Amino acid sequence: VFFGTPAWAVPSLEALLVSDVDVVGVVTNPDRVAGRGLRSTDGPVKLAARRAGIEVLQPDKLRDGGFQGRLASLAPDIACVVAYGKILPPALLGVPRLGFVNAHFSLLPAYRGAAPVQWALINGDPITGISIMILSEGMDEGPVLAAEPMNILPSDSATTLGDRLAAVAGGLLVRTIKGYAQGVLVAKPQPVHGVSYAPKLRADDVRIDWSQSALMIRNLIRGANPEPGAWTTFRGKRMKVLEAEVVQERDPAPSGHLELGSGSLKVTCGDGALMIVTAQMQGKRPLSGSDLGRGMHLGEGDRLE
Amino acid sequence: MASHRNLQLSPSILTADFGRIEDEVRAVLPYVDGFHLDVMDGHYVENLTFGPTMVEAVRRSCDLPLHVHLMITDPGRYAKRFVEAGADRISFHPEVVQDVAEVIRTIREAGAGAGIAVVPEGSLAATEAHLDELEVVLMMTVRPGFGGQGFLQEALPNVVRIKKLVQERRSSADIEIDGGVKLPTLEAAVKAGGNILVSGSGIFDGVDARAAARKLRRRLSELEGMGAA
Numbered sequence: 001v002f003f004g005t006p007a008w009a010v011p012s013l014e015a016l017l018v019s020d021v022d023v024v025g026v027v028t029n030p031d032r033v034a035g036r037g038l039r040s041t042d043g044p045v046k047l048a049a050r051r052a053g054i055e056v057l058q059p060d061k062l063r064d065g066g067f068q069g070r071l072a073s074l075a076p077d078i079a080c081v082v083a084y085g086k087i088l089p090p091a092l093l094g095v096p097r098l099g100f101v102n103a104h105f106s107l108l109p110a111y112r113g114a115a116p117v118q119w120a121l122i123n124g125d126p127i128t129g130i131s132i133m134i135l136s137e138g139m140d141e142g143p144v145l146a147a148e149p150m151n152i153l154p155s156d157s158a159t160t161l162g163d164r165l166a167a168v169a170g171g172l173l174v175r176t177i178k179g180y181a182q183g184v185l186v187a188k189p190q191p192v193h194g195v196s197y198a199p200k201l202r203a204d205d206v207r208i209d210w211s212q213s214a215l216m217i218r219n220l221i222r223g224a225n226p227e228p229g230a231w232t233t234f235r236g237k238r239m240k241v242l243e244a245e246v247v248q249e250r251d252p253a254p255s256g257h258l259e260l261g262s263g264s265l266k267v268t269c270g271d272g273a274l275m276i277v278t279a280q281m282q283g284k285r286p287l288s289g290s291d292l293g294r295g296m297h298l299g300e301g302d303r304l305e
Numbered sequence: 306m307a308s309h310r311n312l313q314l315s316p317s318i319l320t321a322d323f324g325r326i327e328d329e330v331r332a333v334l335p336y337v338d339g340f341h342l343d344v345m346d347g348h349y350v351e352n353l354t355f356g357p358t359m360v361e362a363v364r365r366s367c368d369l370p371l372h373v374h375l376m377i378t379d380p381g382r383y384a385k386r387f388v389e390a391g392a393d394r395i396s397f398h399p400e401v402v403q404d405v406a407e408v409i410r411t412i413r414e415a416g417a418g419a420g421i422a423v424v425p426e427g428s429l430a431a432t433e434a435h436l437d438e439l440e441v442v443l444m445m446t447v448r449p450g451f452g453g454q455g456f457l458q459e460a461l462p463n464v465v466r467i468k469k470l471v472q473e474r475r476s477s478a479d480i481e482i483d484g485g486v487k488l489p490t491l492e493a494a495v496k497a498g499g500n501i502l503v504s505g506s507g508i509f510d511g512v513d514a515r516a517a518a519r520k521l522r523r524r525l526s527e528l529e530g531m532g533a534a
Contacts, residue, residue, distance in 0.1 A: 109368070119335060124526075141368070195368040197334035204516060205335070212523055213530065270527075 001076040001096065005029040007044040008166040009082040012103060015170030016080065017052050021177065024074045027057045029085050063089050071095050078177055081135065082169060090137050100135040101177055103169040105162065107131060107147055109190040111198035112140035117162045119198035121223030124216070126152055128161070130169045132176040134187050143187035146176040157225040157243070201228055208232040210256035210304060214246045214272030232256075232304040234281070234296070239304070242286055243277035256303040258293070265293035267304055312495060312525040313338035315372065315481070316518065317505035318363065319354065319452040326359065330366040332515045333508060336522040339370035341483065341503045343452075344387070346377035349401055350450035357390035364391030372396065372441070374422060374483070376449050381408040388415040396420030396443040396481075399431035409438050420481070423467075424449060425460035433470060439478045442467050444499065447484030453506040456485030461497040468498025488524060495528050 002013050005028050016023050026049035031042055042050075049056045059067040068091060071079075078098040081088070083105075093100055106116035108131040113119075120128040129149040136142035148168055152161060179185035206224040208217055208231065217230075221244050224230040229240035249272050253259070257268040265276045276289035287295070296302070314337045321329040330340065340363055345354045363371060373392040377383065380397035387395055395412045399405045399421055412419040418440030421432045425445055432442055444464045447454035464480065471478055482499035487507035494502055502525065508517045 113335075192368075193370075196338075197367070197369075199331075199335055202515075204513075205519065209520075209523065213527060215530070216523065216526060 001025045001027060001071065001074055001079045003027045003079060003081040003084040004045045005043050005085045006083050008162050010044050010048050011166045011170040012082040012173050013045060013048050015174045019174045021174065023054055024076060025055045025057060030058045030060055062086060062092060068092055068095065078181065080173060080177065088135060093135055098181060101145065102133055102135050103173050104131045104133060104140055105165045107149060108133060108140060108144055109195040111196055113198040114200040116198040117165065118158050118201055118223045120152060121156065121158055121161065122220050124219045128152055130165055130172055132172060141190065143189050145180055145185050145187045146172060148172050157222040159226055203228060206230045208241065210267065211270040214269040214274050217269055217274060218244055218246055234304055238282040240280045241276060242279060244274040245277060247273050247275045249273040256305055258298055258302055258304060260293040260298055263290045265289035310338060311500060312529045313501045314518065314521055314525055315339045315341045315501050315503050316508040317341040317343055317503050318509065319343045320506045321509040323359065326362050327366040329509060329514060330363055333518040334367055336518040339372060342371060342373045344373060344375050344377060348378045349398065350376045352450050357386045360387055360390035360392055370394065374443060381411045384412045385415040388417045392417050394418040394420055394441055396422045396441060398422050405431050405435060409435055423463060425457045426463065429463060429466060432467065436470065436474055436476050436478060441479045441481050443481045443483055445484050446482055454485055456490040461493060464497035464499060488520060491521065491524050492528060
């Protein structure tokens with residue numbers, strides 16, 4: 001049985017489907033209501049499961065006995081979890097014969113929690129990876145069966161890095177559960193040292209402080225792209241900065257100072273400056289920095305705060 | 306990696322809300338590297354704080370390193386209980402014990418790293434004599450006893466001396482700065498040689514601990530980037 005919800009879970013499901021592992025069911029979060037017509041939209045994992053003709057379960061609550069009975073009736077040998085988006089109650093963990101394994105997008109014990117890809121970028125790390133662990137009751141504290149490192153590129157955002165990690169997770173997951181089922185792979189407890197935490201990003205975590213260095217602000221922007229999006233304010237309105245590049249600063253201006261050059265919008269930071277590549281004013285569409293800058297009709301003293 | 310930061314931030318929970326300590330701890334997790342717990346007995350200092358139960362509560366909330374600072378008159382007698390409660394490091398004040406080597410041995414045998422705490426302008430003799438057995442030297446930049454005090458600049462020359470000693474002896478001991486560490490005092494503490502910065506009321510300020518921890522973390526990252534570490 002496979003548990004997963006967003007696009008990052010799809011490569012893992014597909015890797016399992018093309019392998020000789022028999023996928024007997026897919027569990028995914030209930031459909032989200034989206035768009036102006038408030039239509040409900042099927043999640044990426046649900047669509048992939050449907051294409052493969054596999055039964056999809058979308059329980060609202062995992063704790064009710066009904067779901068546990070339903071899962072037990074599938075008699076799974078093992079359950080795989082990739083970005084499912086709900087905490088699994090301890091009572092469920094014993095249902096599959098070999099338990100639950102989880103592909104976590106960091107090199108554990110670093111970055112336990114819901115946003116490991118985002119925090120690795122925000123902290124400017126050069127390396128991250130995938131860990132396959134056996135789920136235990138604590139949050140991402142289970143013993144690790146396998147791990148694979150991956151370089152973080154300077155051009156990466158959470159989108160691109162997450163996509164690459166998701167692609168690697170699929171193959172690693174299939175190899176790992178086979179090795180585990182055959183008794184070849186043994187789970188090792190996570191090291192005591194090197195623990196760190198990566199909880200879901202809150203709005204305050206991703207507000208830009210323009211007195212910081214351009215490099216640190218850029219790390220925040222790429223870590224928060226696309227969701228929730230690093231933000232600042234312009235004339236009292238929220239503005240999300242989706243992409244930015246570090247540029248040289250010749251004449252230092254006060255932090256947050258805006259300058260519209262030929263085809264670019266530049267912001268002064270505490271150390272250096274950023275060129276805004278893409279940004280989005282509250283309630284508007286994302287625009288290129290230069291288009292946004294032209295629409296701003298910048299005056300004396302206009303700045304980002 | 307986040308877990309191998311050169312400059313580490315360690316909130317002291319002294320001014321946190323003990324009634325909801327697990328929430329207080331979880332709120333700051335992405336920005337900190339460990340926690341500092343000040344145990345006071347009403348004898349060594351004129352203040353009482355908490356015992357091993359509080360260490361257990363913090364341990365339940367995270368797996369980050371916990372450093373217990375015993376401001377008590379008989380550290381050797383209680384060290385083991387704090388280790389059992391989840392302490393990874395225990396520091397004590399050498400001036401209140403008869404046999405410093407014995408207390409260090411007790412802490413290490415209980416399974417924790419040992420540290421010596423040095424009060425502002427205090428003697429460095431015990432630290433010099435036992436440096437090889439220490440995981441950490443805890444340099445206080447306020448007088449022990451209460452949270453919320455101002456940073457004492459006069460404590461810094463001793464930090465510089467300890468940093469030099471640690472380098473000369475090729476010791477791997479951390480130098481932890483404890484007392485009055487806030488945004489304006491962070492740089493002086495780092496430049497003097499501190500690599501673990503304890504902040505109490507600078508983080509658990511009764512307003513927004515996560516925001517305060519974020520600001521200190523960002524400043525430390527900048528100092529690290531400037532090669533101050």
